[in-house]
Amino acid sequence: MDLVAKFDAKGKTGAPYHVEVYQTQQDEADEAAQAFSRSYKLADGRALDPLTNEKFRIVQTGEKIYRV
Template identity: 65%
Template sequence: MDLVEKFDAKGKTGTGYHVEVYQDDENPPLARHYKLNDGRLLEPLSDAKFRIVQTGEKIYRL
């Protein structure tokens, strides 16, 4: 998997997060995986909204 993008996101409480996007070139159609820079996994809900899998908190792309 290759790191293809980084961006900042923020939760409703104002907490800031750094998001990393990885792309898997071996499994078509180029699956993307989202995680925080501390390793916690993200579930994409839209292009700008994500859920932290471990806590359920929703965060938003800045």
């Protein structure tokens, strides 16, 4: 799993969050076709569910945060 991006986000209350994007290459039978899996986490390790490219949900709390 490789760290491929970082960005800032905010909750509705204005609380700041630092988001990290990790990417894992999936092994495919066809070497020409490479598939990647992305996962999103807060800098403190809490998992995120991507809702859109700009909106995420913190799995542990259910809070929605938005890319800034």
